[in-house]
Amino acid sequence: MAPSTAFPGNIFYYLILVGFVGFFIAAVAVRIVPFLEAKRVNRLDSMPQRVWGVVLFVLGQLRLLRHGYMYSGILHALIFWGFVVLLIRSINLLLGGFHEDASLQSLLRDVYTVYRPVMDLFNVVVIVGVIMAGINRVFIRPARLTLNIDAWFILGLIFFLMVSDVLGNSAEISMERGGADYVSFWAFGLANLWDRLGFEGLGLELMHSALWYSHVIFLLGFLCYLPFSKHSHILTVLFNVFFRTTRPSGVLQPIPNIEEQEVFGVGQVSNFTWKQILDFYTCTECGRCEINCPAFLTDKALSPKRIMHDMRYVVEQEVRSLTPLGSRSETKREPKSLIESVGFEVIWDCVTCGACQYQCPVFNEHVPALQDLRRYLVMDEANMPETAAATLMQLEQRGHPWRGTQFTRTDWMEGMDIPTFDGSQEYLYWVGCTGALVDRNIPITQALARLLTEAGISFGCLGEEETCSGDPARRMGNEYLFQLQAQQTIEVWKAKGVKKVITNCPHCFNTFKHEYPQFDGHFEVIHHAELLAQLLKEGKLRAKNGLAGRIAYHDSCYLGRHNNIYQAPREVIAALPKAQFIEFPRNRANGFCCGAGGGHMWVEETPGQRINNARTQEAQEAGAQIIATACPFCVQMFEDGIPAVEPDEEKRMKTMDIAELLQASVAAEPTRAAAAEPASPPSQEQEGGSS
């Protein structure tokens, strides 16, 4: 029986309840204000997917139990599952505090009895989890963790709650023998120990009272602490996972009726959507985002973990100003603006690769939040790096980002018989600005056009009528320019009767496939990696001899992580008879950006190591001779990275698009004569092809 069921314990209990629960409600209520003032966003689509997500990722802890994070994942799962199981005991305890008959134990009787040993087991499970967490923080110390006092405080609390639970239970059993108490095996065992030690009477009762009250106080105190700590995820994670985005990760949402808006991006808390604010309160600073972020890993200012913290800080600043406590402390510190708090460099460091989001166990959406801040800087403040301003102006004026190009959009066609798209062909081959206007990419465009011709694909190009897809403008924060460009292209396509589009640029691909439908542009879009894999399967293309050597495939973020196309480009390489395929250590969904995403092909990179050099280094260490990719930006980044990491020209790797690799192989004579390998890199075959 709980000590609070009789006078004066009951008064004490009511005071505790009113005090703690009142405080908790007030703390939560004041934090709901920014949610109510935030922008609305509908997150009630795809309900079955949402519910299933909660089962897999909250109850199943699947994102925590990932390779590379198994230790942390297991300890978290142990504590989490323990919490879920023991929630019943906590409810039982609090209800029993009012009246003996109100407890679950009295209400559910046998059912509760069956459940008791499970709870005792999970007391231990949680303690094991807490000890593992302690070991993690003292000995393992993963670099991603913020090793602060907050975590120790919470771990201590959880540990105490478990111990006081078992001990209190044991005292109660010892005091009120009878029934099926033995099922609570730990508590029962301890109760027997108390008996054997002759521990009884007032001493035992006092111990029970002390443990009972302190358990209740720590339990409720824990609850009250949550809204102020990173452990608020306990309150929010269920909602955050449920309301997660169901769209592909590389998609940005349009600003509707942009010409009627007063603010275009996010410059203050009220410009965020409620879901974004929920993200900030759900971040637990586990740092999985950080140690996968190409910007962070090359010593830039950006840490996806810190931006969540910093944005929450600004929300909290507003929350505090609503409380009597906050209005006083405000005089001490100037409130920081959102942009100041996150930081100009940080906002521009993001390459939008989506690694953070892929890793985040609670499905936070870092990239769109940063993009919203960029939109504010660009459209509301016109405040951006000079290189970004120059690129946006270039895009506006010339419809392509390649200032100073020596090529026209039709130069690559010279000497080839490339039909102009007129609606009679099945496919539009969208070459893209980079494919047409950049020296290094022209051979790739030509190789793909030759392969399409060889396979008998009916296609045509737009030539001078092509303009930028809009992706760079959108990623650089100029949503207005993006919308103009997207609408223009959609209009042209519709007028020409375009139904199917082939593109060799993953950025164009992502925009056409997922973002043009936002403006009523519905087309069937296929990336050349998929098309080439399909043509090989169908036997329309046959790889003969061609290149030899160790080929590592680099996943473009907008093809891989954002569009889940991992297999097709690998199949193309696997089809090359003499190629030896190897993987980067970080591959597929764990792939590492080349450094060109999010407009960074044109925006100057800030301090630290260059991202492309880091990635090139990785290829070199993996023993690659050729870095294959399926993105025109990646190719350029490696072209820059290779000489930077290997001063010796003789030993340098090559970088090639899969279309170039396949074309060289398709065009090769099916003999073993070395002379029949025109595109084969010299010296590489002798060097390592046979190993």
Next chain:
Amino acid sequence: MHVIVCVKQVPDPEIPPSSFKVDEAAKKVVPPPGVAAVVSQFDEIAVEAAMRIKDAQSDTKVTVLSMGPASAYDAIKKGLAMGSDEGVHLLDDAFEDGDAYTTAQTLAAAIQKLGDYDLILCGRQAVDWDMGVTGSALAEVLGIPSITFAKDVQVRDGSVVVERVFPDSFETVEAALPALVTISNELGEPRYPKLQQIMQAARKQVTKWSAADLGLDPSQLGASGVRLSLDRLYVPVSEIECEFVEGETPEEAAQKLAEKLREAKLV
């Protein structure tokens, strides 16, 4: 304070050389298909200079003035988006194919029609023909001081203080207002407009004036009034011969290179 900025729309100077073509018979540049005209780079910087004056003195009114075909409207809009208050478009077939002299006459008539002005800013030269005389000619017609190649323009107490750029030095000069200043690229990059400003600019009315509105005689304007005659227009053929100097050792190659250069009387 009223600042007038003269801007010119030019064919994009950054097109690939292969698409730059001239009609030698007509003595005209053939505009490449699908290439949009742009604001002459130095003129954009002149707008930036005006904006900096406006930033310092908020009661400054900036008018963008352009003479040119219908598409020159875009150049005026660009100036408005950067923060200018008003736009004036001098649009008349009679203005076409003039030279610096007729252009200066036409611009001067428009400026006099605008009336009250304190400072006129032009780019140091238009990036199509690169003659760089229209600005000074305009000052001459208006009878006001002209200061060229400015990298910094400050207005104080009825005068303008200008830092001028020379190949190896700077010079600071002062002139009483009204005056005309031509702006060089050393002043800095033109600002990127805020979206709100772009949208406001789209809604602003641009005044259109014809030769008749300016009270000018068409026979003195454009092609009919030119004082400069174009003899020939052609793209020069540039031939580059490339020869690799080989040698057994780097020293030997260098020696042979030096000999070759001496033969060609280059060293």
